[in-house]
Amino acid sequence: MIQTTQNSEEIQGKHYWKSLDDLADTPGFRSWVDNEFPEGASLMDGVQRRGFLKVMAASFGLAGLGMTGCRRPEHAILPHGRSPEELIPGIPAYYSSSRPTSAGFVPLIIESHEGRPTKIEGNSSYQLGGGSTDVYTQSSILDLYDPDRSRGSFTNENESKGNESSARWKKTPSAEVRKDLANIENLDRVAILTDSNFSSLRKSLFQKLGQKGVKVFSHDPIDFHNPENCLSKALGIDSSLRAIPNFSKAKTVLSLDSDFLGHREPNSSVNTKQFMPGRRVLSPSDAKKMNRLYSVESDLSITGGVADHRLRLSSSETEGFSAIILIKLLELSGEKNPKLLEQLTLLSQGMDNYDKWATECAKDLFEKPKQSVVVTGSHLPSSVHLLTYKINQVLGNQPTCLEYVKVDHFAGNLSSLCESLKNEEIETIIFLGGNPVYHFPSVDWVDLLKSTKNKYRLGRSIDETSQVCDFHIGQSHFLECWDMGTNWSEDICSPVQPIIAPLFDTCSDTEILSSLLGESKNSHDLLIEFFKSDADVSESFEDFLKQGVANVKPSLLANLPNPDQAVLEISADDITLSENSLEVLLIPDFHTWDGQFSNNGWMMECPHPITKLTWDNALLISPVLAKKLEKKYPDLGLLPKATMLNNNGQIAPDAAVFKDGKQRAPIVRLRVGDHHEIKAPLYVQPGLADYTVVSTIGQGRSRVGRVGSGTGFDTCSLIHTDSNRISNGATIEPTGDFHILANVQEHWSMEGRAIVRETNAKYYSEHEDFAQKMGAESHSPPMWGKDQDASIAEKATTTPRGNSAYEHPDDTYEHSETFGLHQWGMSIDLNQCTGCSACVVACQSENNIPIVGKDQVLRGREMHWIRLDRYFSSTEREGAELPSDVQVSFQGVACMHCETAPCESVCPVNATVHDEEGLNAMAYNRCVGTRYCANNCPY
Ligand code: SF4
Ligand code: SF4
Structure with missing residues (x-):
């Protein structure tokens, strides 16, 4: 039963658009919206089945590789006569641990089912983090089950290291390689090149090695230090x-x-x-x-x-x-x-x-x-x-x-390592993590290493850096080894606990350092020893592990030095930017960060929060620069044409830019100075500085597994060895080639319906109910319900079902916390949402949702259960002028669990049904795959 609304006055909000094609309303965009579920879309036409299964397999890891390879970290196998303590089949166990990153250790709680880690959450005992994590931490669990990670250690049998060749890696027991390391005599001729890390244990081992003459250098393509x-x-x-x-x-x-x-x-x-x-607004006074x-x-x-x-x-x-x-x-x-x-x-x-x-x-x-x-x-x-x-x-x-x-930083930089190698001071080099050969192609590694006798590489997969080494040692995932370290602000210390024994014959970085010290201990013994003697933690080891966080005292600077003299010594830069002299800014790639997530399907398919690109990187340029380039190169095919009629007055298909949901981007040559040149597709991004080209580091890798292979463009040749990421004087010229980008920004279009409801603080403080007067709600009647006449605040706080069409099934609700039926709901405070996309991957990780690959994304078949819509709006726009200044609004769209759900009424086999607690549930074994539910979902 419905009742008509008393107030049908509609507030006209801003005009929101998702892409330049949406804004220009090109025929390509219209046809995509009209045919989002074209006839026969569910058929696998033209799809390479092998390729599809290949990427699917990479994200099914949790159910496959993990299940078969899962072991508890024990040394004896006994019959399961008595259940191991704390292991109840079907009931997850939770352990504290942390993820080492180049910006500190992130305290975590790991969920484990039958000894198999399944989900990562932030540790709420870490008050600064408040139990939250980022998109990379959420994804990192998939790397544990990556079918392409190295399954042990290998000897490089290829004579000419660094050159392309196949089948030359011979499996070698890790213990043997560690024995070789322990037998190295001239430690003063050993160099270690490592990535940044906040491990206290690793630091103490470096110090011990330093006393024996070992030289430590560090490098980071994205240098936070x-x-x-x-x-x-x-x-x-x-x-x-x-x-x-x-x-x-x-x-x-x-x-x-x-x-x-x-x-x-x-x-x-x-x-x-x-x-x-600081943006939490619960009432007009908060605004x-x-x-x-x-x-x-x-x-x-x-x-x-x-x-x-x-x-x-x-x-x-x-x-x-x-x-x-x-x-x-x-x-x-x-x-x-x-x-x-x-x-x-x-x-x-x-x-x-x-x-x-x-x-x-x-x-x-x-x-x-x-x-x-x-x-x-x-x-x-x-x-x-x-x-x-x-x-x-x-x-x-x-x-x-x-x-x-x-x-304190004690490691030398990459330039000083290169100098030592050139002077032939190094007999043995160990590449500990990172991927310097990929990140710094300007260094001639093969030539530089030709007089170095022993070259070891500890890495997660046989990658670009492994190619120049004699030995590749498989690196354990952080969920497979012990460690401890500090956070970015150096005020807490947290442990890394293994949740599973190493799935393969791999080692941790600390175990390699221990071998070099001639001790060959495992990471557990190393940590216990360090904790007892050197760790600055007052708790017992057990309490430290239980809590997962311990406070430590950072070394704060009390008296600030006066910087005036140093400011007087700054010399002014004279830089003029134009379309003929561009600035290039290198940033970490959202999907792969610096390349370390290249083979992580969840990250590759998670849309970039702003550009909405998946599976690719591109050179981002402003609309101003795009227009200038189009003028200079009329056949560039970069911008959508606002005019829809051709010379004969017919609708002109704008196929050059956008067709059937595929974005065709021109590949250009970006030159910086005489020596640096890359080729990559162009992508127009409103909101950029006029003459800045934004390029990302971390894609286009040559040695990567099945997910990352063939994706993106390598831009590392633009990185300077001192990690400076800004270059000037760059130029762009077209190559005549095109590349198809899998951009999901137009997918699931709302066809002009105002899904975003926003206003400014002033208007909100006077009109608390503004959202109900926008879009469909302004003229559609409210659902009938017993509480329909209550105020919004009352409905939100005291009545269990708000304006529900159904009575609440459990009248003991107010007193029942653990039993009885409930009415569930989840709200996303859009005032708080930054668009980080952690929820998109967290949902994928929790529900083990597979990826579908670029080919399927291009057909609009991505499977995320939460999508994050990004809308642009602009206040000033003259005619068909492309806006340079835009405002961004994010709208997370999960299943709304509609009370009278349109997806349920169309299901021919009743697979989508409401449960008694008001949830829209799915009986998977009843589903026959008609996709009617998806077609009928209004979101
Ligand atoms: S709701 Fe917004 S802020 Fe929260 S995880 Fe999702 S994208 Fe990030
Ligand atoms: S129609 Fe869509 S949003 Fe509503 S319950 Fe069904 S799937 Fe969820």
């Missing part, structure tokens, strides 16, 4: 100085090209957990207390998407912009330093266009002294980190909103 090293150098401090912001205390935040809420910066889960509660974010950036990042005020600016101009902000703040504070002001004026030359924006931003920052924080992207040069340090000092943000932690 750059800012702290820059700061210590500029301020003349012995140890590196890491800035740790506390966003929970900050009322105003300025981000200088820093994606602190996204995957490009360290500690993003903690940052998000601190920052987003006035929200924090405010200013973002200045060249790329359109997750952080920029969340920002209240966003300025598009190239990364190279951030130095000038920081100087202008500092001038404004010095003026507001009344600090008189003519020399400093003169220098800042010099640095901020050419920034006049941004004066108004900077004035407002500086005023807002200054209005709330000691309650703001300014953060800087880790890829930016030393000068910007120094200016940011001074800005925060003027604002008095330390210690409330910002602390500086002193950290």
